[in-house]
Amino acid sequence: MYNFDVEVPATVAEAVEALGRDEAQPISGGQTLIPTLKARLAAPSVLVSLNAIAELKGVRKDDAGLLCIGGGTTHAQVAKDAEADYPALASLAARIGDPAVRNRGTIGGSVANNDPSACYPAAVLGSGGTVVTNNREIAADDYFIGMFETALDEGEIVTEVRFPVPEAAHYEKHIQPASRFPLVAVFVAKFADGVRVAVTGASENGVFRWTEAEEALSGNFSADAVAGLKADGSQMISDLHGSGEYRAHLVGVMTKRAVAAITG
Numbered sequence: 001m002y003n004f005d006v007e008v009p010a011t012v013a014e015a016v017e018a019l020g021r022d023e024a025q026p027i028s029g030g031q032t033l034i035p036t037l038k039a040r041l042a043a044p045s046v047l048v049s050l051n052a053i054a055e056l057k058g059v060r061k062d063d064a065g066l067l068c069i070g071g072g073t074t075h076a077q078v079a080k081d082a083e084a085d086y087p088a089l090a091s092l093a094a095r096i097g098d099p100a101v102r103n104r105g106t107i108g109g110s111v112a113n114n115d116p117s118a119c120y121p122a123a124v125l126g127s128g129g130t131v132v133t134n135n136r137e138i139a140a141d142d143y144f145i146g147m148f149e150t151a152l153d154e155g156e157i158v159t160e161v162r163f164p165v166p167e168a169a170h171y172e173k174h175i176q177p178a179s180r181f182p183l184v185a186v187f188v189a190k191f192a193d194g195v196r197v198a199v200t201g202a203s204e205n206g207v208f209r210w211t212e213a214e215e216a217l218s219g220n221f222s223a224d225a226v227a228g229l230k231a232d233g234s235q236m237i238s239d240l241h242g243s244g245e246y247r248a249h250l251v252g253v254m255t256k257r258a259v260a261a262i263t264g
Contacts, residue, residue, distance in 0.1 A: 004037075008049045012056065012134050012159060018048045019155040026050055026157060028072060028109035031101055056108065056159060061085055066130075067165055071108025071158040078107060088169035089127075092119050092187070095173060097180045108158035114206060116147045116237065117181040121207040123171065124161060126187030126198030132160040147206045166191045172258040174201075174250055176241055183241055184250035186210075188258040194218040197255060202247040204235050213255050222263060223256040 007024075009015040018024055025044035027033050028051065036042045050056060056072030059081035067086050069078060079094035079102065096102055096119050110120040111131060124131065124140045131138045133156045143151045152158070166189040173185035182201040189196045195217040197210045216225040233248030242250075 004044060005046045006049060007046060008052050010052055010054075012053060012157060015048055015050055015053060015157060016134055016155060018046070019157070021046060024048050026112075028112075029074065029101075029105035031097070031105040031109065032113050032115065033109075050106075050108070050157070062162075065165065067163040069107055069161050069163070071111075071160055072106050073108075075102040075105050075107070086163060086165050086169070088166075088171055088187070088189070089123050089163060092123050092171040092173075095119070095171075101180075107161055111143075111161060112150065112152060112158050114144060114148055114150050115181075116203065116206040117176075117179075117183075117201040118207075119171070119173070119182060119185060119200065120161075122185055122187040122198040122200040124163070124198075125207050125209060126189045126196050127163045127166065127169070128189075128191075128196055129164065130162040131158055132162060133157055134159055137162075141209075144207050147204060149206070164191070166196075168262045170258040170261040172254040172261065174254060176201075184247050184254055186251065186254040186258050188217070188255065188262065190217075190221060190262065195221065199231070199251050199254075202231070202236050202251055204237055210251065210255065217259065221259065223260045226252060226255050226259065229255075 007018045023045040027047045056070045058070045060068050075093045075096045079090050083090040110118050129140045131143045169189040171187045173182045176183040184201045187198045195214050197213045200207045213226050231248045231251040233244045236244030236247040238244040
């Protein structure tokens with residue numbers, strides 16, 4: 001590690017002001033950033049902690065029926081407080097990492113970092129959610145751009161994530177045992193007007209929608225509807241844990257299991 005200053009603003013406005021200074025970087029749960037600093041892959045001179053900002057925390061249902069989760073809300077709190085309104089999202093949060101990670105990591109930090117194997121991006125994209133910042137609202141389909149890349153501008157803070165609640169949903173995850181990240185995971189959400197299927201852990205481009213499966217399931221919501229489909233393996237991650245073709249195969253397997261879990 002190296003020397004750096006830490007600022008602890010009490011409001012979003014104060015955090016935005018602090019982030020406007022040279023070489024300042026936000027830190028929320030720090031589950032990715034701290035290891036990055038230890039490895040000297042980043043060296044900001046100032047860390048702006050978002051942990052003391054009360055307005056960034058909490059889970060609520062708004063007048064439109066959207067489940068709204070503050071960017072500073074921990075995984076553990078999402079797992080507890082979203083259970084009644086969105087069980088699939090609560091289940092996803094309850095299975096992230098280990099207890100230490102779940103009690104420190106935040107939904108805003110995960111969505112802002114957009115790790116290609118993170119869980120929350122699949123839920124946000126699969127639900128057709130909206131990422132709210134201090135400046136604007138960004139639809140999930142426009143927010144996730146690529147591996148570790150989002151539509152966020154420099155100094156922009158994720159203040160809230162809003163989820164439309166589907167008729168039914170399920171998150172199916174094949175865990176990489178050492179990291180606890182998904183080797184491949186699929187979030188399936190069934191709405192009155194169609195089905196959304198989001199895949200994480202598989203692609204070199206990060207989280208993505210499997211549109212072929214969406215079309216098939218929108219016409220026939222059953223595991224049989226995707227039995228003959230195969231995801232394109234050409235841009236899948238290939239590493240010591242599994243080849244691109246293996247991950248492409250798992251996309252289909254996880255999707256069928258998610259649908260089967262919903263249909264019983």
